[in-house]
Amino acid sequence: MKFHEPRNLAILNALIITVTYIILFFSSVVLIFPHAFTHFSSYLILILSSVLLFLMAYFIFRYTLERFIYSKIRLIYKSIHLFKVGKKEKPVILPEQNIIENVQTEVESWEDEKQKEIEQLNRLEEYRRDFIGNVSHELKTPLFNIQGYVSTLLDGGLEDPTINREYLKRSEKSIERLVKIIEDLDEISQLDSGHIRLNVTRFDIVALTQEVAEMLEMKAIKHHISITVNKPEKHILVEGDKDKIRQVLTNIIDNSIRYGKCEDGHTKITFFDMDENILTEITDNGIGIETSDLVRVFERFYRTDRGRAVTRKGKGLGLAISKHIIEAHQQTIQVRSTIGVGTTFGFTLKKA
Template sequence: MKLRVLIFLTSAAVAITVSSVNFYFQHKWYDLAITFVVSFAISFIVFYYLIEKYVYSKIKLIYKLIHNLKLGRDLRDALGETTSSADPINDVEKEVKEWARAKKTEVDDLRKQEKFRREFLSNISHEFKTPLFAIQGYIEAIQDDEFEDIDMARQFLEKASKNVDRLSYLISDLDAISKLESGEVPIQYTKFKINDLIKEVLDSLEMKAQQHQIKLVFKQKYDENVMVTADRGKINQVLVNLIDNSLKYGNKGGQTAVSLFNLHDQVLIEITDDGIGIEEKYLPRLFERFFRTEQSRSRQIGGSGLGLAIVKHIIEAHEQTINVRSTAGMGSTFGFTLQKAKQNPLPLPFPVMPALKS
């Protein structure tokens, strides 16, 4: 309801009340009309003046301040502006509700970020402490022994070296994921054959697969090469991380298979293993940094705990999707999409001659 309508109705109510009281005592009809007109005029002027000065002007200022705050403008600008709104009371109500919803969303996001920060600091502290304490223990043991047992010293130094490598991998992965999140590492799009890249990655991991007694298989359903547009180096890292992950959690005597599926304007690459699998409750958090489904076994296997997070960042930087489906005890399948390269139109074998007019 607009301000003038509200004042009009209030003044009319007051005028009717005063006129009725006057008529009750005087019983004169002409006094009733005069009293109504006079009391209505006085009430309207008084209410309009009071509400305009002490209520309406304050509400307009509040509206300007909230509006400028939402726009990110200097609040001092609101003091010299005039509002073009015909009903600032409703506008203030609307602005306050929108502002409250936005602030609630902001508070919820801040709480999530704070929770994530605490978990991240706790995880990274644990990831660093484990190899550092191991290195410290091996070095102190060697110092206490004063190199009397050379074989033991050599074994401890080798174990310390492995933990140094683990720290190095962790720092490298942290640096990589930080650059991916900040956009410092741009995506260098090129056209290449995804079939050839898969074969290269499988060849490079063949020896590691033999150590795990796992067979690598490329289920190439199509004879022709599939051209994609992507960053070849980063997709190479995605394939290495996913296949290496399948080897770590695979079963001896099992296999890891890579498959290609032609979609409309995309290609789907799937990496499937028949390993230990993942429980359904863990799937939504699988791509989080440092998230591990089985802490004890994951620590023994090693790794920084950032591999899948890096994979997700790379695929999302390509504006593509990655998903996982898994059944505990039966294996897992990771799939991601890439954009197909646009085919250049084939040149005509001979120039087209214009038709001759008859």
């Protein structure tokens, strides 16, 4: 029996009063009229009056309790409800609603929501901390390089023909890297805030992939990697921002070369018809990505240890931008990988 419910509390109180009444009735009647309980009618009076008292006490208690509790809880319920539905909607409390039960469920679901929000905020806070750490780390390296070269040049290196041009060139490279990082970050934040308007057109995804593959061919040859575009018989028309999708393809194919197998490496691009969408998959037989890193490679500045070991050139921003671009199209991008076997990146686009 739940004693926090007004009905049960009223029963308990009515019982206490009735039992007290019976005891008092007995003791007083026995004292004053010792022979009264020999008559059946006395018992009948006692039973009837007890039942009546019980019912009266029950209803009075229940009514007062409910009025009291409801007046308090109504306010809490209203506040919770207002908070949940937003200030615009007015909460409607129907007379048949059990407010106490409602408050309990509302508070429980509210608690769940708040718990989830706290977890998400903690994750965001952790992500923000990592992000700031990563930004400063990525900016520090080229900045310190520039500082070193400029100091050497100012300390007399400017007059030394063996190093002056070379140090200026290296400084220029570091500046280019800084500019690229800032441009990439700017692009991500613009995509994030929804400020970039997609210029959606219909285009042939196979032709665009072919174009990107040709553009990266020289780089691939240098790394002994072959690129194959599995061309279907027909054109595949999709809807999207062509320049942005070119950027996605460039980064993923470039990654397949960068983190590809040094000897006899290959990158294969295949298209799959998925009813409403077209799935483009880019598969390499390169170094692969650890399972624990798979979910993180789309984070800004995230680079795997294996990736860092292969090259220091990466900024860890290409996949973050790609993910933002694909999500701005309301489509998805995923990755699967096995260490030593290779990696497949896939993204979908709406069929035109």
